Amino acid sequence: ADEVTLQLKWVTQAQFAGYYVALEKGYYEAEDLDVTIKAGGPDIAPVQVLLGGGADVMVDWMPSALAARENGAPVVNIAQPFKSSGMMLTCLKETGIEGPEDFPGKTLGVWFYGNEYPFLSWMGKLGIPTDGSDGGVTVLKQGFNVDPLLQKQAACISTMTYNEYWQVIDAGISADDLITFKYEDQGVATLEDGLYVLEDNLADEAFKEKMVRFVKASMEGWKYAEENPEEAAEIVLEYDETGAQTMEHQVRMMSEVAKLTAGSNGALNVSDYERTVASLLAGGSDPVITKEPEGAYTLEITDAALQ
Amino acid sequence: MNKIIPVLTVLAVIVAVWYAAAIRMNSQWTYDQAARAGTEVTLSTLVKDTLAQERPKLPAPHQVVAELWNTTVEKKITSKRSLVYHGWITLSATLLGFGIGTLGGIALAVGIVHNKAMDLGVMPWAIASQTIPILAIAPMIIVVLNSMGISGLIPKAIIAAYLSFFPVVVGMVKGLRAPDQMQLDLMKTYNASGAETFWKLRLPSSMPYLFTSLKVGVAAALVGTIVAELPSGATRGLGARLLSGSYYGQTIQIWSALFAAAALAAALVIVVGILERAVLKKMGMAQ
Amino acid sequence: MGMVREKYSGKNKDISQMKKPVIDAQGVDLTFQTNDGPVHALKDVNLQVDKGDFVSFIGPSGCGKTTFLRCIAALETPTGGKLTVNGLSPDEARKSRAYGYVFQAAGLYPWRTIAGNIRLPLEIMDFPKPDIPERVEKVLDLVDLKGFGKKYPWQLSGGMQQRASIARALAFDAEILLMDEPFGALDEIVRDKLNEELLKLWAATNKTIAFVTHSIPEAVYLSTKIVVMSPRPGRITDVIESTLPKERPLEIRDSEEFIKIAHRVREGLRAGHAE
Amino acid sequence: MGMVREKYSGKNKDISQMKKPVIDAQGVDLTFQTNDGPVHALKDVNLQVDKGDFVSFIGPSGCGKTTFLRCIAALETPTGGKLTVNGLSPDEARKSRAYGYVFQAAGLYPWRTIAGNIRLPLEIMDFPKPDIPERVEKVLDLVDLKGFGKKYPWQLSGGMQQRASIARALAFDAEILLMDEPFGALDEIVRDKLNEELLKLWAATNKTIAFVTHSIPEAVYLSTKIVVMSPRPGRITDVIESTLPKERPLEIRDSEEFIKIAHRVREGLRAGHAE
Amino acid sequence: MNLLYILLVLAVWLGLWWLNTRFALHKSTQWIVPVLFGITLILLWEMVVRLFGVSPVILPAPSAIWTRLVSSMPILWQDFVQTIFKGALSGYVLGCGAAFVTAVLIDRSPFLQRGLLPIGNFIAALPIVGIAPILVMWFGFDWQSKAAVVVVMVFFPVLVNTVAGLQATEAMQRDLMRTYSASYGQTLLKLRLPAAMPFVFNGLKIATTLALIGAIVAEFFGSPIKGMGFRISTEVGRLNLDMVWAEIAVAAVTGSVFYGLVSLIEKGVTFWHPSQRG
Numbered sequence A: 001a002d003e004v005t006l007q008l009k010w011v012t013q014a015q016f017a018g019y020y021v022a023l024e025k026g027y028y029e030a031e032d033l034d035v036t037i038k039a040g041g042p043d044i045a046p047v048q049v050l051l052g053g054g055a056d057v058m059v060d061w062m063p064s065a066l067a068a069r070e071n072g073a074p075v076v077n078i079a080q081p082f083k084s085s086g087m088m089l090t091c092l093k094e095t096g097i098e099g100p101e102d103f104p105g106k107t108l109g110v111w112f113y114g115n116e117y118p119f120l121s122w123m124g125k126l127g128i129p130t131d132g133s134d135g136g137v138t139v140l141k142q143g144f145n146v147d148p149l150l151q152k153q154a155a156c157i158s159t160m161t162y163n164e165y166w167q168v169i170d171a172g173i174s175a176d177d178l179i180t181f182k183y184e185d186q187g188v189a190t191l192e193d194g195l196y197v198l199e200d201n202l203a204d205e206a207f208k209e210k211m212v213r214f215v216k217a218s219m220e221g222w223k224y225a226e227e228n229p230e231e232a233a234e235i236v237l238e239y240d241e242t243g244a245q246t247m248e249h250q251v252r253m254m255s256e257v258a259k260l261t262a263g264s265n266g267a268l269n270v271s272d273y274e275r276t277v278a279s280l281l282a283g284g285s286d287p288v289i290t291k292e293p294e295g296a297y298t299l300e301i302t303d304a305a306l307q
Numbered sequence B: 001m002n003k004i005i006p007v008l009t010v011l012a013v014i015v016a017v018w019y020a021a022a023i024r025m026n027s028q029w030t031y032d033q034a035a036r037a038g039t040e041v042t043l044s045t046l047v048k049d050t051l052a053q054e055r056p057k058l059p060a061p062h063q064v065v066a067e068l069w070n071t072t073v074e075k076k077i078t079s080k081r082s083l084v085y086h087g088w089i090t091l092s093a094t095l096l097g098f099g100i101g102t103l104g105g106i107a108l109a110v111g112i113v114h115n116k117a118m119d120l121g122v123m124p125w126a127i128a129s130q131t132i133p134i135l136a137i138a139p140m141i142i143v144v145l146n147s148m149g150i151s152g153l154i155p156k157a158i159i160a161a162y163l164s165f166f167p168v169v170v171g172m173v174k175g176l177r178a179p180d181q182m183q184l185d186l187m188k189t190y191n192a193s194g195a196e197t198f199w200k201l202r203l204p205s206s207m208p209y210l211f212t213s214l215k216v217g218v219a220a221a222l223v224g225t226i227v228a229e230l231p232s233g234a235t236r237g238l239g240a241r242l243l244s245g246s247y248y249g250q251t252i253q254i255w256s257a258l259f260a261a262a263a264l265a266a267a268l269v270i271v272v273g274i275l276e277r278a279v280l281k282k283m284g285m286a287q
Numbered sequence C, D: 001m002g003m004v005r006e007k008y009s010g011k012n013k014d015i016s017q018m019k020k021p022v023i024d025a026q027g028v029d030l031t032f033q034t035n036d037g038p039v040h041a042l043k044d045v046n047l048q049v050d051k052g053d054f055v056s057f058i059g060p061s062g063c064g065k066t067t068f069l070r071c072i073a074a075l076e077t078p079t080g081g082k083l084t085v086n087g088l089s090p091d092e093a094r095k096s097r098a099y100g101y102v103f104q105a106a107g108l109y110p111w112r113t114i115a116g117n118i119r120l121p122l123e124i125m126d127f128p129k130p131d132i133p134e135r136v137e138k139v140l141d142l143v144d145l146k147g148f149g150k151k152y153p154w155q156l157s158g159g160m161q162q163r164a165s166i167a168r169a170l171a172f173d174a175e176i177l178l179m180d181e182p183f184g185a186l187d188e189i190v191r192d193k194l195n196e197e198l199l200k201l202w203a204a205t206n207k208t209i210a211f212v213t214h215s216i217p218e219a220v221y222l223s224t225k226i227v228v229m230s231p232r233p234g235r236i237t238d239v240i241e242s243t244l245p246k247e248r249p250l251e252i253r254d255s256e257e258f259i260k261i262a263h264r265v266r267e268g269l270r271a272g273h274a275e
Numbered sequence E: 001m002n003l004l005y006i007l008l009v010l011a012v013w014l015g016l017w018w019l020n021t022r023f024a025l026h027k028s029t030q031w032i033v034p035v036l037f038g039i040t041l042i043l044l045w046e047m048v049v050r051l052f053g054v055s056p057v058i059l060p061a062p063s064a065i066w067t068r069l070v071s072s073m074p075i076l077w078q079d080f081v082q083t084i085f086k087g088a089l090s091g092y093v094l095g096c097g098a099a100f101v102t103a104v105l106i107d108r109s110p111f112l113q114r115g116l117l118p119i120g121n122f123i124a125a126l127p128i129v130g131i132a133p134i135l136v137m138w139f140g141f142d143w144q145s146k147a148a149v150v151v152v153m154v155f156f157p158v159l160v161n162t163v164a165g166l167q168a169t170e171a172m173q174r175d176l177m178r179t180y181s182a183s184y185g186q187t188l189l190k191l192r193l194p195a196a197m198p199f200v201f202n203g204l205k206i207a208t209t210l211a212l213i214g215a216i217v218a219e220f221f222g223s224p225i226k227g228m229g230f231r232i233s234t235e236v237g238r239l240n241l242d243m244v245w246a247e248i249a250v251a252a253v254t255g256s257v258f259y260g261l262v263s264l265i266e267k268g269v270t271f272w273h274p275s276q277r278g
């Protein structure tokens, strides 16, 4: 069997259910693949792992992947299981925020570590400065969790539809007390979890062929997970080595994630790609990427996989 | 043994302060919730609520104890929900790293004491090495090792070793230099070789210093392991428990992992202390 | 014992050297460089000590007694003049393990028992294993510490520790014994006893002994040669060849001859202080 | 100086007490509990010391000399018997600052200069600020350390340190001086000189002095009363009242009377050793 | 080829090492040794990166880091002020001061000492990476929470050392004070505090590196968008490793200077201690 190592962007959770399902259900095995899934974490940059040779393929968000590409790390998107963006800004109503025009003067929590690009380009588009100058917002580097909102240290925080939002709800704040701004709705959606490999490797036919099988099996996993959220959550739970995840949480995450993967068969939609690039290029005075990327994606793999 | 009563007294005071603080710090949330629901807060509901929140700002002692109990005694030790299991993962990396750090530290100290160039050159850089924020380079070390095909226990142990070697170097250099001029002169009049002076004079005199720094070193090794467990894919170990606790805002889980880590550190220090007493007694230095 | 000595420090037993002085100092000078200026610890020191001599050094605090002993043992290097031991440089003599040194303080290793401390030089000089216990017992007996071999240094009084350190220096039969105020912490009675023992040992083995003391009677009682020193700069002001016989009962201290020598030493000392 | 003393340790100057002994020990017992069993350091010690007495303690190592001095100074509490100082308990006497103690080792504070060390008791006892420098100069001169006031302890030789510690004890004019082998590290000439100085000081101030020594001539030369002690258990075996006059030139050491007393002390000591 | 490179690197290393042993021999040239040692390390690093073509995303070359350092001075300075001056220094002063005062206070009560020290040791063993997020939650995102982390980190080392130091007087030194019938305050001021200084400074030196690390690490768990820890974690995510290393270099230099400064003060205060007399 051919060995493939997959580096995730974050810890083991239903966000990556498709891959775990494919592994558990033997879809990889059926494609003659021996897949190892490496969980990520708050300080693991998947690109570094990929470049260091620690993995063959990684899950990453397109903004950070394109930024890395500009920084001299030639990664290429080979598949895009997530069709829509799950990121949003969740605000407490009591702070008086009703729309983006109310942001100036407020404190907003943002994830950094490569996750800040969508936010920055959104603010760029709104023309709201983020560097602390007048008429702008105060940006906080938000930690792992939703505490800043609960402790009222920030008016809004970044959340994912499938995860942190529900933590806020679980913490006892009702949805009525919250107002959310989905990037998708604000027209600044960027592509999230996609599969990326190193450009050099793609020159190797054997590798390409391996990736075709990998993407194919992974998408099978995703589709199975979408249809069987309970079972998928159970599988994820089994692979979680920390033993900290709960069934309830993962089932809900799975059903939310399913909404994001729903529209995708794995192939990258080029117009989505172009929208993402445009949004990143437009980021005001400090755009995330400065020039149109070339060769940042290939449809070859999915084309072959999806016959 | 004469420590028990004072320790219990201080402990009682701490617990009392802790409860008071828990009520105070968690009350904001209770009031907010009441305001959202439009109800009044009485004193008794305040106390009851603040001490039983699911995501308290400061969990009450009994909540932490219950969680600890739950995750140690109630769970099978092979279960990944058992703190004993995660403690063991952390412990094994800690011990390996501590071993590497101690050996490396001693070797470096021997070099520093016997070689003038090393003495002058290495020490400032050893100090500088400890001012590097470990949390920043831990992920890089892990990634680099990963690319060399090394993962799992070893990267954690290396970071643990990085933190524990320094106290050992400092203590050991002090210890190997502890013999006074006269003790060294005595060896000279015997025309003893460097090796003989080392084995029969420097090493024995360094023992008390070594053990003191080993106690610091073993605690540092544990911190190193936990730091390494944070970014290394948050898989197993107390560090991963801390991380996932933080990630899901489960303060109670964080606190219980914290206490487990501190207890582990305390246990390790005690073990080194027992070893120290045994060795020093054997050498006739325990007076 | 003599046989063993030949075996372990044999180099310097050449008969042709027997007539040459064992210790030969010619114009020895030593200046310490300290942070507040140089200290002239020894100035133009000339001294010849023959094989079998018992030479005592006496003088006020800081006159360089210890420093001179350390030069002989190659623990300090003179900054001027010429110093030979058995015709060799002090360092070569040290390498041939010619010295037994008793320091001003006991300096026992606290992690070794008394016996362990005495065993230390024997281990380092590779004495045959089976011989060692016997030797240790013998010297322990000599300094009246029989039965204390298994104790640790801090379990003994100061005086007992000092005796143990003397035993340590005697254990390996060095040709030259350098003793820096070995009896300082002892009371008069014990001191008298050890003085007698030391004389006996010296008579029996024909060792060369250099001995530092603050006590005039002790110096006179023990020595064949008394060196009186004076400080700032440290130098020799008088060398007195003793006219006392080799056989010396304790009562000799009341003899006229003894009192005469003691008087001369005292005068020399006083002169050094008066300056 | 006498005036100042009255002012700062005045409590115990009642004339009615003058006839009572200053130090009165009756059946004093002291047992140390150590991990390998009790050590009987003092057994049934009876001693009366009158105002103005100069009492020497002599005896083999470990016979309890230091321990007894410490009991007087309330640094150790007897486990039996009765001990009073000026009719008060030792601790009360200590609180009235009746003691000047010279320890067996110098024990200077390394972070203070020599003058600073001597100043220490004066600061603590609230001597008037302007008087202090003069007092310090005076005692420095007394022990022959003029000009060394600004040095730190570790810059002086052992003998000089010991003299500084004597100066420290003399600086504040305590009524009772407790001196534990103060001249141990000094050579004979310096020792003789300090012996003379001490006698002069004693004669001039009528202090009561308790003095530990290993030297028989020293004990005889200085004392009005010589206490011979013996170990295991520590006890007094002889108390010799000196018949020497109060005026004592150094030559007195050759007198018949002196030699007689010295002989009695030596016999007492020897007996203690023989056991 | 690789073998050749390895040999080349080894040769440079051995050569410089040999040079260093020469310099170590003479007092006048000894100061060169640590400098040359550092230069050696940096040179070897540069060689390895260049010869083996290590990706700048994994490990940038020292020369690249230097270029970045020089060109990013304003940002580095802003981060420095935020982390070092506001976070680390205030926490250091507060933590060390509180520890010192506590030590003097509990020094009078053996009961409190016996009770507090074991518990103190236990608390000191709490891993800061676990404490930092909690303190960030309690004290907010700005420098106050960083200072709090530093206080927690430095408190116990200084406390334990000071308590040990206050007990480090010799029996004879204490007896002397008793014969003077000195009051508690006098004994404390004139004997125990001076005698404790070598220990106190031991604690203060350890605390310097802890303070720095604590302030930086705490920023990983939430911060405003400036500060060394913020910059490091953010720039790793952006793969600007040269900026990361520039910050690390600033941290290391600052830490060493801080340590050196405290050592210098120590030399002045405890000049009398054998370890300082050379």
Ligand SMILES: Nc1ncnc2c1ncn2[C@@H]1O[C@H](COP(=O)(O)OP(=O)(O)OP(=O)(O)O)[C@@H](O)[C@H]1O
Pocket: C032, C033, C034, C039, C040, C041, C059, C060, C061, C062, C063, C064, C065, C066, C067, C068, C104, C234, D157, D158, D159
């Ligand atoms: N390592 C050293 N560095 C600087 N000066 C020194 C050193 N060793 C000794 N001295 C000085 O040299 C002089 C002679 O010292 P030495 O120890 O030989 O005296 P001593 O005659 O043995 O005195 P004591 O009777 O006190 O033992 C003294 O002034 C001393 O301060």
Ligand SMILES: Nc1ncnc2c1ncn2[C@@H]1O[C@H](COP(=O)(O)OP(=O)(O)OP(=O)(O)O)[C@@H](O)[C@H]1O
Pocket: C157, C158, C159, D032, D033, D034, D039, D040, D041, D059, D060, D061, D062, D063, D064, D065, D066, D067, D068, D104, D234
């Ligand atoms: N703190 C202590 N604990 C236990 N035993 C002690 C203690 N202090 C003294 N001793 C013992 O009490 C006995 C008397 O000791 P002390 O110091 O009074 O003797 P000394 O006559 O002063 O001897 P030296 O001439 O050696 O100074 C000794 O056997 C000693 O070991």
Ligand SMILES: Cc1ncc(C[n+]2csc(CCO)c2C)c(N)n1
Pocket: A009, A010, A015, A042, A111, A112, A113, A115, A142, A143, A144, A145, A160, A193
């Ligand atoms: C330090 C930190 N960085 C990012 C996230 C948020 N997060 C969690 S999952 C996810 C999507 C990644 O695929 C993101 C952005 C966090 N909680 N903490």
Ligand SMILES: [Mg+2]
Pocket: C065, C066, C067, C104, C180
């Ligand atoms: Mg000397």
Ligand SMILES: [Mg+2]
Pocket: D065, D066, D067, D104, D180
């Ligand atoms: Mg004594």
